[in-house]
Amino acid sequence: MLNLLSGFIGLVALILMIPAVIPLLGALNWLFVPLALLGAFIGMLSSKKGGQNFCLIVAAFGALRLFLGGGII
Known part of the structure; x- marks a missing residue:
């Protein structure tokens, strides 16, 4: 289930x-990367690793x- x-x-x-x-909206990744890492953490609690690897x-x-845009762009 996890x-x-x-x-x-x-x-x-x-x-x-x-x-x-899209250019100039790259800073939104500061919100979505931690969301994906939260999903990876939840996937660590599972016995299967497919969801964790996807996250x-x-x-x-x-x-x-973020790296290519300099963290802002």
């Missing part, structure tokens, strides 16, 4: 990150976007 919850949180974070790819990939994508 694996499904983790995957759902990761999916929500990924969907919310779509507008953050870590989503968080890495958001962190990469």
